[in-house]
Every structure is written in C-alpha cells, then in structure tokens.
Amino acid sequence: MIDRSRKYWYGDCADDIDEFLKEYTExxxxxxxxxxxxxxxxxxxxxxxxxxxEAIQIKCPKCGEKKILLDCRDIWEEAKPRLRKCxxxxxxxxxxxxxGFIRRxxxxxxxxxxGSRCTNCGVLASYLDWHINYSPTDxxxxxx
Numbered sequence: 001m002i003d004r005s006r007k008y009w010y011g012d013c014a015d016d017i018d019e020f021l022k023e024y025t026e027x028x029x030x031x032x033x034x035x036x037x038x039x040x041x042x043x044x045x046x047x048x049x050x051x052x053x054e055a056i057q058i059k060c061p062k063c064g065e066k067k068i069l070l071d072c073r074d075i076w077e078e079a080k081p082r083l084r085k086c087x088x089x090x091x092x093x094x095x096x097x098x099x100g101f102i103r104r105x106x107x108x109x110x111x112x113x114x115g116s117r118c119t120n121c122g123v124l125a126s127y128l129d130w131h132i133n134y135s136p137t138d139x140x141x142x143x144x
C-alpha cells in the first residue's frame with residue numbers, strides 16, 4: 001500500500017512500484033516487469049545509473065552478479081554511471097527495481113521507465129526513463 005501523505009511516496013513492498021509507475025507515467029496500461037538477480041533471485045539490487053546517457057547496471061549485493069539492463073550495453077562504454085543511493089534516507093544503496101514499458105500499437109516498446117523502491121525506507125522513485133526509436137524491441141526487453 002502506498003503512503004502518499006508525505007513529500008515522497010512510500011511503498012510497503014516491491015509490488016507498490018507498479019502502482020507508482022502507473023501514476024507517474026499517467027499510463028494505466030504500462031507493462032511492468034520485475035528485475036531480479038538472474039544468479040540468485042534476490043529482489044534487492046544496487047543500481048548504477050547514468051541519466052545523461054540513459055544507462056543502468058544492477059548489481060546483486062548477495063552474490064555480486066552484475067548486469068547491464070535493456071539496450072544499455074550499446075552505450076555503456078561512453079556512460080559515466082554513478083551509484084544510486086536513496087534520495088530520502090541517503091544511506092541505502094539497495095532497491096527493488098522494475099521496468100515499465102509504454103508500447104506502440106504494434107506491441108514494441110516506445111518508452112522505458114525504471115521504477116524503484118528503497119529497501120530501507122520504502123521511498124518510491126523513477127530515476128531514469130528514455131524513448132526507444134527502433135523496432136523490434138523484443139531482444140532489448142528480454143535483457144532484464
């Protein structure tokens with residue numbers, strides 16, 4: 001359940017990211033997918049983000065597995081990613097992460113939104129989004 005009574009919205013669990021992204025994007029039919037560690041299944045992840053290059057990498061704090069998400073591998077070498085700490089509690093590096101896709105009429109992704117929830121304080125955020133100007137997007141979408 002989302003707490004909207006303060007400056008930032010707070011969620012009790014990772015599923016609250018879905019409702020947050022729907023309201024943040026104003027798209028009720030946004031297609032939302034969870035991001036979990038492919039090696040151990042952990043839902044608490046560390047994000048490194050470059051907002052200028054629109055690139056994201058996740059790292060699992062449990063097993064150390066790293067992954068560059070979506071189509072970001074194409075631009076990762078030019079990126080200058082920074083560790084994303086919580087904007088509210090300022091100490092937590094671990095987040096639940098989900099990817100939201102806004103789709104074209106043909107089903108391909110047109111926009112990508114990265115939604116997150118701080119595992120320490122529960123604040124909900126979207127630190128990154130970008131437009132997709134190519135098709136098809138199936139391969140990019142599988143890379144989460």
